[in-house]
Amino acid sequence: ETGVTQSPTHLIKTRGQQVTLRCSSQSGHNTVSWYQQALGQGPQFIFQYYREEENGRGNFPPRFSGLQFPNYSSELNVNALELDDSALYLCASSLGAGFTDGEQYFGPGTRLTVT
Amino acid sequence: DAKTTQPPSMDCAEGRAANLPCNHSTISGNEYVYWYRQIHSQGPQYIIHGLKNNETNEMASLIITEDRKSSTLILPHATLRDTAVYYCIVRVAKKGTSGSRLTFGEGTQLTVNP
Numbered sequence: 001e002t003g004v005t006q007s008p009t010h011l012i013k014t015r016g017q018q019v020t021l022r023c024s025s026q027s028g029h030n031t032v033s034w035y036q037q038a039l040g041q042g043p044q045f046i047f048q049y050y051r052e053e054e055n056g057r058g059n060f061p062p063r064f065s066g067l068q069f070p071n072y073s074s075e076l077n078v079n080a081l082e083l084d085d086s087a088l089y090l091c092a093s094s095l096g097a098g099f100t101d102g103e104q105y106f107g108p109g110t111r112l113t114v115t
Numbered sequence: 116d117a118k119t120t121q122p123p124s125m126d127c128a129e130g131r132a133a134n135l136p137c138n139h140s141t142i143s144g145n146e147y148v149y150w151y152r153q154i155h156s157q158g159p160q161y162i163i164h165g166l167k168n169n170e171t172n173e174m175a176s177l178i179i180t181e182d183r184k185s186s187t188l189i190l191p192h193a194t195l196r197d198t199a200v201y202y203c204i205v206r207v208a209k210k211g212t213s214g215s216r217l218t219f220g221e222g223t224q225l226t227v228n229p
Binding site for chain 2: 033041044056058106108
């Protein structure tokens with residue numbers, strides 16, 4: 001157990017809809033990263049938040065956005081869902097940004113299916 | 116971050132040591148080697164990391180060659196629960212680095228057989 005939780009576990013949405021995924025970080029961790037994992041591939045970095053501000057972004061369009069809250073929770077929002085957004089979405093919490101955050105603790109993920 | 120190369124799959128007998136290789140020939144002096152694993156349908160799990168010295172923890176040992184161009188993750192007594200995809204990642208560890216991330220490749224599927 002990593003102490004990182006995600007909700008919901010599974011979600012089915014229709015193309016064009018919007019979705020919000022939630023993550024609760026390990027207590028005291030001030031950094032959260034979000035990853036997208038398509039079937040059969042390794043996780044791909046979406047973005048990272050450090051002390052409630054975006055601290056870097058991967059190659060994902062602006063319709064992927066996020067928020068981090070002072071209570072160690074965070075959200076990933078995806079607008080205008082596309083079929084290719086179907087994937088496992090993982091959040092990972094860590095302490096510090098850059099130096100110590102190579103040790104990231106992952107949640108179990110949210111499986112999103114877009115039909 | 117430097118690119119890594121891992122074999123796509125490996126088998127190991129239960130109770131034996133599993134030795135998972137990783138090639139990172141373009142690694143820079145300030146890049147660490149990290150290992151994660153992902154058991155089916157779960158999130159990745161941090162295992163160990165190192166810079167140039169060998170490292171050991173309760174899960175595994177990490178052996179990094181002197182030239183740092185390759186490393187080996189050793190699970191000393193593999194169990195069925197160690198069946199997973201193992202990812203070798205190299206990344207800069209620098210305070211305040213913007214956009215710090217883990218870049219996952221395809222990893223090695225380790226299957227531990229009874």
